[in-house]
Amino acid sequence: MESSRPSNSPAPPTYPDDDPRISFYSANQENSPSRPQSQKHSTVLPATPFPTGVEPPSRTNSSGSSSDQVFLAPQTPDPSSSKPISQVSSPRVPAALSPPSLRESVLSPSSHLSQVVITPHEGEDEDAFHVRRTYAELEAVGVKGDGYAEGVERTRARLGSNRDSGLRALEALGDIADKKRDLTPREIEILASLDRYGFFSSPSHDRSLLLCSAPLSKRLSRVSTTTDSSPTAPPLKQQVLPQSSEKEIQRALKWARMLEPIVRDSGGNVIQWGIKASKRRKFRERVYKGIPDCWRSAAWEMMINKMSGAGWAEVERLSQEYEDYLQQPSTYDIQIDLDVPRTISGHIMFRTRYGQGQRSLFSVLHSFSLRCSECGYCQGMGSIAATLLCYLDPKRVYPALVHLHNSYGMHAIFKPGFPGLLEAIYVQERIIEQMMPGVYETFKQQMISTTSYATKWYITLFANSVPFHTQLRLWDAFFLEGPDIFIVVAVAIVWAPTDYITSKSASFETILSLLSSFFVPEDDNALLEWIEKVMSDKKARASMQQWRANWRQLVATGQDGKALL
Amino acid sequence: MSKQFQFKLVLLGESAVGKSSLVLRFVKDQFDDYRESTIGAAFLTQTVTLDDQTTVKFEIWDTAGQERYKSLAPMYYRNANCAVVVYDITQSASLEKARSWVRELQRQADPSIVIALCGNKTDLNARRQVSQEEAKKYADEEGLMWGETSAKTGEGVSDIFTAIAKKLPLTAPPSRPGANRASASGTQAGVDLNRNPVSTEQTDGCNC
Numbered sequence: 146m147e148s149s150r151p152s153n154s155p156a157p158p159t160y161p162d163d164d165p166r167i168s169f170y171s172a173n174q175e176n177s178p179s180r181p182q183s184q185k186h187s188t189v190l191p192a193t194p195f196p197t198g199v200e201p202p203s204r205t206n207s208s209g210s211s212s213d214q215v216f217l218a219p220q221t222p223d224p225s226s227s228k229p230i231s232q233v234s235s236p237r238v239p240a241a242l243s244p245p246s247l248r249e250s251v252l253s254p255s256s257h258l259s260q261v262v263i264t265p266h267e268g269e270d271e272d273a274f275h276v277r278r279t280y281a282e283l284e285a286v287g288v289k290g291d292g293y294a295e296g297v298e299r300t301r302a303r304l305g306s307n308r309d310s311g312l313r314a315l316e317a318l319g320d321i322a323d324k325k326r327d328l329t330p331r332e333i334e335i336l337a338s339l340d341r342y343g344f345f346s347s348p349s350h351d352r353s354l355l356l357c358s359a360p361l362s363k364r365l366s367r368v369s370t371t372t373d374s375s376p377t378a379p380p381l382k383q384q385v386l387p388q389s390s391e392k393e394i395q396r397a398l399k400w401a402r403m404l405e406p407i408v409r410d411s412g413g414n415v416i417q418w419g420i421k422a423s424k425r426r427k428f429r430e431r432v433y434k435g436i437p438d439c440w441r442s443a444a445w446e447m448m449i450n451k452m453s454g455a456g457w458a459e460v461e462r463l464s465q466e467y468e469d470y471l472q473q474p475s476t477y478d479i480q481i482d483l484d485v486p487r488t489i490s491g492h493i494m495f496r497t498r499y500g501q502g503q504r505s506l507f508s509v510l511h512s513f514s515l516r517c518s519e520c521g522y523c524q525g526m527g528s529i530a531a532t533l534l535c536y537l538d539p540k541r542v543y544p545a546l547v548h549l550h551n552s553y554g555m556h557a558i559f560k561p562g563f564p565g566l567l568e569a570i571y572v573q574e575r576i577i578e579q580m581m582p583g584v585y586e587t588f589k590q591q592m593i594s595t596t597s598y599a600t601k602w603y604i605t606l607f608a609n610s611v612p613f614h615t616q617l618r619l620w621d622a623f624f625l626e627g628p629d630i631f632i633v634v635a636v637a638i639v640w641a642p643t644d645y646i647t648s649k650s651a652s653f654e655t656i657l658s659l660l661s662s663f664f665v666p667e668d669d670n671a672l673l674e675w676i677e678k679v680m681s682d683k684k685a686r687a688s689m690q691q692w693r694a695n696w697r698q699l700v701a702t703g704q705d706g707k708a709l710l
Numbered sequence: 711m712s713k714q715f716q717f718k719l720v721l722l723g724e725s726a727v728g729k730s731s732l733v734l735r736f737v738k739d740q741f742d743d744y745r746e747s748t749i750g751a752a753f754l755t756q757t758v759t760l761d762d763q764t765t766v767k768f769e770i771w772d773t774a775g776q777e778r779y780k781s782l783a784p785m786y787y788r789n790a791n792c793a794v795v796v797y798d799i800t801q802s803a804s805l806e807k808a809r810s811w812v813r814e815l816q817r818q819a820d821p822s823i824v825i826a827l828c829g830n831k832t833d834l835n836a837r838r839q840v841s842q843e844e845a846k847k848y849a850d851e852e853g854l855m856w857g858e859t860s861a862k863t864g865e866g867v868s869d870i871f872t873a874i875a876k877k878l879p880l881t882a883p884p885s886r887p888g889a890n891r892a893s894a895s896g897t898q899a900g901v902d903l904n905r906n907p908v909s910t911e912q913t914d915g916c917n918c
Contacts, residue, residue: 302837483726487744524776525749562781600750609746654755661753
């Protein structure tokens, strides 16, 4: 099994990766940057996914054979992650997956299911073990209709012991027939309805607010006027959709000329990219213009590794650490399991209960929760990991999360008390005080504390606060510049509707509702250009550093309690 | 002549018991099977009409359930007039968590706060772990309002908010605890919403 996938996949280049473990990042991309999806499938899987002498389940051989199922997450056991925990022995239904009443009756010898042996650690909570075991076992057998079906809940509510629910659960396990069959018209319809990033539909938001481009054409500077008119909140009109694919293809070609392979794996696939010396000065500008989606995974990893000073060896070491942690129990497993099914569940990869995406998300969050004893698992990490999983395989998402934790200030954001959040908010307030004194005064009068609306911005890095395409653009800049970027985004969100906030008709309720909105930029480019101007303003950046230092001083001297709005 | 009263309401309870879903049902009469977890807190408003003359507007703070976010909770329940402490009837551990929230509110929140204990997910009655008797008994002992709801079907949702609205002291003068908007001092800024409940009297009902 050199290649588990055909290379003539019909997937359009901008569709989401169907299997996060097979990242197109590592493919031979440089020659065909505009068709990365067809390249990604050439990723080499380890030749021996099962212990020698044990016959792999037959579906292993069929998983890649039907190119029309490119969106079905493959149910091939992940050799790398299941190897240490699973002992493939006689074909049986895994213990956690079959209810007691059925356990014996359905264990026919002809069952194709492999048995995963996973044992509880000493002192591991029974329910937590049930969660960990269920994900591990399903990693080996897969679930049916992954991407389409809702799936069957097995952990949040344990399967009932009655025969019907047990049969339903067994029905939902992956099998060969499901892999071999053609897509139904309904499934084809579902695929056709996805947006370019893999979302079925945008999640419903209580309030959406258009971030108008007009104010963003004006550079951040001190505005002292308070409008006496009473403007109403801007209506949500049609936003400018992300750039046309024609333009993106042109950009992708430029990126192909700008980047060069640095490290290849044993099969010759590029696993790390660098910037050609002659193109270095173009890089920043091109990141702000938006990384072509087919280059995003390569560029993100490249920028993250640069910021953290990590070489390829470090990434490999962390990938191994990820695998090792999968064998250990985490006290956060139950909480993670509660959050996994409700994290970007409108995305095809994360929709099916215990499907490929949910299993990857669980695994990454589980291992990451063991990484830092102070941070553990914090709600909000899920949206970040899920976004990364859209672009990187789990073994690469974990190192990326570690680098975000260590080098992008996320440790201080997640750890108890959220000290990094409060620091960011302090800096945000100083900028608003300096540049928009009218707004600052309004916040003060209305007693609108910044924490009450900006907390989720900093903890989820704007996931679920802006459209996915906007979030990606912000993250492009974040990976390049570091955590200051999100303070500037926060300021931009306050900057755009300044007139509304300072108008006489605005109240506590209307302002807070406005700032709690889902923000839809009229034009992503206008927002990114505004942010870029602030980020390249040396004076502004120096002030931000100074304010960060001031905040730390306030904390050190116990004066932080009254320093925020 | 109609009266509109405004109150600050906070939702507390363990993760995934359905706090945000209750609010979504109450405010928009909708339900999502998989609602993203709340980070920090979410702010919403909804008005309950008690009779021709009286409406109660709730300023709702829906909080995050994970223990990590507990450090932010005081800023949301401080000066709250009412709290809905939610548990999941299919998870007995969530009632324990609810008890600890009630204790914290009794110690830290405004003494006049109206607390309602709410058992959610009655649509999953087949998997019930918390009996009505047990919850009711506890609520009675602590002097809490109590009710069961299903955010999924809508059962009991408006009832509990309406019951709270009726229980709030609508005859109270505007100077309710914390209603003095200028009294920002003496509270911890930064973790302080310090929003004051305002009981406003409006002449006539048209405020559109």
